[in-house]
Amino acid sequence: MKAVPKVNTDGLYLEDTLMDDTFTGVVPFYSYMEQGIPNVLTTTEDVEKPNGEAPNEPESNISGYIIGITVPPGLFRPRFDLAAWNAYESTVSAAQNSYHEALSEWHALPEEQRGDMPVLESPPQPTLWIEGLTPEEIEELTRPQPQEPNEVDRLGTELVARELEALELRQQNEAQGAQIVGLELRLLSLENS
Missing domain, CATH: 1.20.5 (Single alpha-helices involved in coiled-coils or other helix-helix interfaces)
Incomplete structure (x- = not known):
């Protein structure tokens, strides 16, 4: 098990949570809003709507994300850049698709015409953890506070x-x-x- 950060929907760090050692990437976590959930003592016939519709199911909302990338030290209020992550994931996916196409073409060629096997070239991972505070807020936090004697x-x-x-x-x-x-x-x- 390892501790990984949880962030809210804006990417701001909330807390650490324990996950499997092999966990990587970004995964959403949800909150469920109970709307018309049947009482455990009632049956589905009891909660059917008058017009014959099925009862309401719990509505799920994304509450935040579990991040498999550690937070670098030195940030006052860490924020995970979800837009940069999505762009990076798209770039990685495009690179993998391109590699698979090149590999398929390479396999389709006769052995004497193949040459070197294609290599998957993953794009470099951008900086995904950024500072969530403005320079003014950081200055306010780091300003020496008058000490009461x-x-x-x-x-x-x-x-x-x-x-x-x-x-x-x-x-x-x-x-x-x-x-x-x-x-x-x-x-x-x-x-x-």
Whole structure:
């Protein structure tokens, strides 16, 4: 078993799902809409429409695709290019048809006129996984976000602020103490005179 990506109908990555190791290609998956499904307790005669029509069958809708091609790393929101895949499949099919025709013609020739056997030349696979976000959305995602300070940073900032306040109060206290000493000295000198 291997994990393969599932995409929605727009090709945007949804999740991984487990598939057989030999799984390749692109396969749709469906959702079923229940419309008039008979109750398990009723019979088909009970649910027949008045005009004799058969009962409604579940309607299936393509919900997305299972992709047998791994998602390359480095995409923010991977998107599978379904149009490129369909074009590639058409090109591969045309190359196979051309090869089969050339091989049939080669087999139809007498052995001495055949020459080299035709070789199947498959077209190179295009890049099928593309970025699903616009450059502006990627810039928004990768822009550094302002970090809120954690408890330790907040307490450290408060501690520094309190130490600066204490230092300022000590300086004011020393200045006032010096003024008081100066006043006391003047008072003493007035008393002695």
